[in-house]
Amino acid sequence: MIHPDHSIRKELADQRPRTPVGLLSRAEKDRIIERGVHGLYRWYLARSQSKRNWNPDTFVRWPDMRKDHSPELMKIIEGFYAIEQYAPDYTAVTLRMNRKNYGRAQFQLRWGSEEEKHSDLWLNALLFSGQRSPEWVHEYKKSLREREWDTPWTDVIHGTFYVVFQERATQLNYLNTAIIAAGKSTNPAHANDADPVLLEAAKTIAVDEAAHYSFFLEIGRLLMYYYPAESIEAIWDIITHFSMPAID
Numbered sequence: 001m002i003h004p005d006h007s008i009r010k011e012l013a014d015q016r017p018r019t020p021v022g023l024l025s026r027a028e029k030d031r032i033i034e035r036g037v038h039g040l041y042r043w044y045l046a047r048s049q050s051k052r053n054w055n056p057d058t059f060v061r062w063p064d065m066r067k068d069h070s071p072e073l074m075k076i077i078e079g080f081y082a083i084e085q086y087a088p089d090y091t092a093v094t095l096r097m098n099r100k101n102y103g104r105a106q107f108q109l110r111w112g113s114e115e116e117k118h119s120d121l122w123l124n125a126l127l128f129s130g131q132r133s134p135e136w137v138h139e140y141k142k143s144l145r146e147r148e149w150d151t152p153w154t155d156v157i158h159g160t161f162y163v164v165f166q167e168r169a170t171q172l173n174y175l176n177t178a179i180i181a182a183g184k185s186t187n188p189a190h191a192n193d194a195d196p197v198l199l200e201a202a203k204t205i206a207v208d209e210a211a212h213y214s215f216f217l218e219i220g221r222l223l224m225y226y227y228p229a230e231s232i233e234a235i236w237d238i239i240t241h242f243s244m245p246a247i248d
Helices: 006-014 026-051 071-084 087-098 102-128 134-144 156-181 196-226 228-241
Strands: none
Touching (some): 026 196, 071 102, 071 134
């Protein structure tokens, strides 16, 4: 899992005001949070470009992917592809919500480009599996894009903590897929689903989701520090009513 290193945490801590948080105006709190998020974004950008700059078409040998995966595994891959078809909606909604925060808005653009790669990854997995034709994929994508996704919460604090939980859950989904592809699943339906190509794909995309989770978690720390009551209320609401974007 990727977390800001000690120097970044120290730098953010040093930027905390000497005035007690409770005496700060909301405008001052927001200014400090924005400055912190901008710093996090610059850190994130440097690491993403140096450590996770992979190409969904070439980073694995797709022609070597197995052609006889179980229907259960194919349904999982199909679902992952479906979820990623709403990346334009996820990006547009969060951009509108955070447009005035430079670091957060810049990150959402970067996040959207990384999610777009995930969409192409699962597209390749479907096609190279040999179990979904290009025509089938085209019609499936067309049907998915006829609907739009909208956020269950419209304020920044709820939206931030929602995506903390959502990104972590998504990472776990991909890690569980990696277990299947490694031939280590205890589910009899996946007894013969081991595949080195799919394993590498699932592990790679899980690292991306861990990076996303870590970024949002650090924003959550800032919000918890400066807006503790609102943050705790938001976390409670999200835990109580949480559902993944693909629930519909």
